[in-house]
Amino acid sequence: AQTVTQSQPEMSVQEAETVTLSCTYDTSESDYYLFWYKQPPSRQMILVIRQEAYKQQNATENRFSVNFQKAAKSFSLKISDSQLGDAAMYFCAYRSATFTGANSKLTFGKGITLSVRP
Amino acid sequence: EAGVVQSPRYKIIEKKQPVAFWCNPISGHNTLYWYLQNLGQGPELLIRYENEEAVDDSQLPKDRFSAERLKGVDSTLKIQPAELGDSAVYLCASSLTPDTYEQYFGPGTRLTVT
Numbered sequence: 001a002q003t004v005t006q007s008q009p010e011m012s013v014q015e016a017e018t019v020t021l022s023c024t025y026d027t028s029e030s031d032y033y034l035f036w037y038k039q040p041p042s043r044q045m046i047l048v049i050r051q052e053a054y055k056q057q058n059a060t061e062n063r064f065s066v067n068f069q070k071a072a073k074s075f076s077l078k079i080s081d082s083q084l085g086d087a088a089m090y091f092c093a094y095r096s097a098t099f100t101g102a103n104s105k106l107t108f109g110k111g112i113t114l115s116v117r118p
Numbered sequence: 119e120a121g122v123v124q125s126p127r128y129k130i131i132e133k134k135q136p137v138a139f140w141c142n143p144i145s146g147h148n149t150l151y152w153y154l155q156n157l158g159q160g161p162e163l164l165i166r167y168e169n170e171e172a173v174d175d176s177q178l179p180k181d182r183f184s185a186e187r188l189k190g191v192d193s194t195l196k197i198q199p200a201e202l203g204d205s206a207v208y209l210c211a212s213s214l215t216p217d218t219y220e221q222y223f224g225p226g227t228r229l230t231v232t
Contacts, residue, residue: 004160033219043207044121045161045223091160095219104216105151105174108160 002027002094006109013082014117020067021077021112023092031097034068035106036077040088048090051075053097079114087116120144122224124210130230136198139227143191143212150187151221152195153209161209167193168216200231 003026013019025034036048051059051068058066063083067076079086092109123142131137143150149168153161164183166174169190178185182201187193197204207228211221 035219043209043226043228045209045211047220050219093160104166105163106161106221108162110158111160 002029002032002096002107004092004094004107004109006092006112008112009110010113010115012115012117013079013086015082015084017082018078018080019082019114021079021090021092021114023075023077023109025073025075025092025094027073027094027096029096029098033095033097034066034075035093035095036064036066036075037091037093037108038086038088039091039111045091049077082116084116084118087114089113122210122212122222124208124224124227126227127225128228128230130232131200133202133231134199136196137200137229138194138196139208139210139229141193141195141210141224143193143210144222147212147214147222148190149213149216149218150193151211151213152185152193153211155207155209155226157206164195173216197229200229202231205229205231 005024032053034051038046038048049061049064063080065078089111091111093106095106125140151166152164155161165178165185167187170187185195207226209226210224213221
């Protein structure tokens with residue numbers, strides 16, 4: 001079974017600064033997807049960024065980028081130029097590339113609460 | 119395009135009472151998911167539907183939980199009877215197909231059992 005670990009329960013960043021959120025995972029599969037989701041107080045989970053395991057290039061979406069280290073099974077999220085609206089819970093998630101049965105589900109970490117100081 | 123709709127947003131009930139949650143996925147999305155999110159935790163899958171068929175319900179506590187997705191569109195998740203430990207957020211998500219990597223989430227229902 002796959003597991004996702006987010007060991008930092010909380011982090012804080014100054015507005016306009018850069019922050020990195022850590023995530024590690026464990027799997028025996030070679031092909032999978034990794035995601036970062038944002039959950040603001042409204043509770044609606046929003047996809048921030050995804051990474052396909054077969055791609056060596058790190059994914060980037062505007063101010064958000066990842067550092068994907070497949071051998072180390074590490075997947076961190078970097079938020080540049082932090083904004084007040086970035087304050088939320090952030091979840092790292094794993095999904096097998098085999099979309100059958102239990103493999104199609106997302107496995108989430110416990111999440112990290114990010115606060116942004118004005 | 120309307121997102122995933124869930125109701126109610128909040129529900130407070132006494133233990134042993136029944137409760138039901140409703141989800142309307144994004145139009146055209148064939149796959150629907152119900153997740154349970156305990157306080158301070160990430161969501162965990164309860165059940166997944168492809169059209170009206172439940173294809174993965176291994177994590178659903180079937181002694182008290184039931185779900186249905188009639189006509190392959192809306193879905194209802196029911197708990198009967200509710201226990202104190204059922205207090206949590208119940209999230210619904212949908213995706214275009216089972217192969218689609220992106221799942222779109224609703225705002226969830228926060229259940230408090232007293």
